[in-house]
Amino acid sequence: MKKLTLWLLTGLVGILTLVSFASAASACGWLLYQPEVPAKLRKE
């Protein structure tokens, strides 16, 4: 059970990281809100 939870959480982290990368690579937020981009993803 603990292993399954870990797998699920790892998958979730992967998806969220992918979304973060895609959002940070775009010109701005996809709708009318732009959250503050984390320093690690900032590229000027």
Added chain:
Amino acid sequence: MKKFFLLTAGFIGTKVGLSFEDQEVVAYGMEVIFSIFLSLMLALILGIQWGIASEILVVALVWIIIRSFAGGAHCSTLWRCAFTSTFIMLVLGGTAKKIFNFYDQKVIILTILFCGLVALIITFIWAPADNPVKRILSESRRRNFRNKALVVEIFVIVFLLLACLLMGNTYSSLLFAAALAMGMEGLTISPIGYRIMTYIDKLLGFLEKARWRGGEKV
């Protein structure tokens, strides 16, 4: 809300073994997904009730695709964004659904061409329209975004025109909704769009404050 996402990312991070920086990235992903999910769900729930769900989906799709490259004006908080995005999607979807019955194929083609041309001109002059939270300072990056936005817009215009010519009036309301979304996205890139958005943002901020103080000002 940001604190909540950071706390959740922190909880997941301790289980999976993420550094603080990685937790921030995960929290950012949560915030992005939540903001889109909230606006889309609100618009879709109301859209299903009013029979304009498919128009709303088309508006959201065209808007998000072009906005990824062209940028545009923003609201300052998640809730104001959700309210404004939902309102815009409902207005555009509703307009497309109600008005298309009165128009024939030629008018829809003209609308697509007009909205497309407006979006192309504005994109060429002002895109990418960045914001204080996410600046695009590199000239090469700006040029790259602008070119991509123009290519995407041309692709959308050609696609809509072909769809209109091949399918006649079958999906007119959807094509009309897509054209309106393109025009609206163009507007949010322009300085006028920024001014309107700032005004809406301030108005919503004023209403929020008045409400939270007990509602005595409303």
